[in-house]
Amino acid sequence: MSTHTLLMIEDDARLAQMVSEYLGQNSLAVIHCADATSGLERLQPSDPSELPDLVILDLMLPDMDGLEVCRRLRALPGVAAKVPVLMLTAKGDPMDRVIGLEMGADDYLPKPFEPRELLARIRAILRRRGSEGAPASQPIPALRFGSLEIDRDARTVTVASQPCELTSYQFDLLVALAERAGRVLTRDQIMEAVRGRELEAFDRSIDVHMGRIRAAIEADSKNPKRILTVRGVGYVFAKQQD
Structure with a gap:
């Protein structure tokens, strides 16, 4: 049974299918959008509870640069603080990763990558956010x-x-x-x-x-x-x- 829903914005259909199948075997449901426009639309649901728990965002998309998608995503009301972004990049230059982080990505993973590393990074992000399904505890003082x-x-x-x-x-x-x-x-x-x-x-x-x-x-x-x-x-x- 899937416990988290992820949104993958990626134009490589074969990669998206491979990732979806692998993550699905590890209790993570993946919604795939092949372009930036549909991905951004999916991040503006009428019901806020339908927001994904995490976005996997490719840097190179056919209709919009992934950095611009990240910038727009961070400007959406109610999304910036709630939905972390894991950026995928085929470029090896560390500066591309720096720019991605400056635009609001929470983490990055260069292509090609091992599915196990992607899973580990996703779990680390969800764990940091306290969203691994742990039972409710006493309020933490500010x-x-x-x-x-x-x-x-x-x-x-x-x-x-x-x-x-x-x-x-x-x-x-x-x-x-x-x-x-x-x-x-x-x-x-x-x-x-x-x-x-x-x-x-x-x-x-x-x-x-x-x-x-x-x-x-x-x-x-x-x-x-x-x-x-x-x-x-x-x-x-x-x-x-x-």
Whole structure:
């Protein structure tokens, strides 16, 4: 029985069928859209409960660049904070991955890929979001640092009561730092905290996400007061804030 529904926006019908069959054997239902237009339409259902749990998005699509699809997806009301995006790219240049992350992708996977790695990344994203079907627990207190409030249950961030737009992965990065306020974390420790040891990432991806988080929560992202860089080591979330 499928426990999660994924939307795959991919113009390669054979690849989409292979992925759908493999993920279906692992309790993941896949809805396939062969182009960007139909994919974006599927992300605007009349009933919000019909939103997919995750989007697998190809970078190269016939009617629209995958980066533009990601940008539009992140602009859809109620979708940005709820639906993570795993981007597929046939390009090997790390800069393409950086751009994808800057556009709002939560993770990336270069083609060709092993289906098992795709499954592992999907499970890691769903696990980070607490959507693996675990029983309900007591409410988790919000984290508050001056005017910054991080609601871990609602997965929302506000500064002076104003909402901050973050992807699900960026939210998890912020929580990992805030829960360890005052402690310097290396990039590996940060990735370990939000993804687990089984997956790899390149250091630049963390830097890109940190820049996006700073732009959302700092008064001046060029002179941050909340997330500080420790040169040669990593990052630290400041205990004392406004």
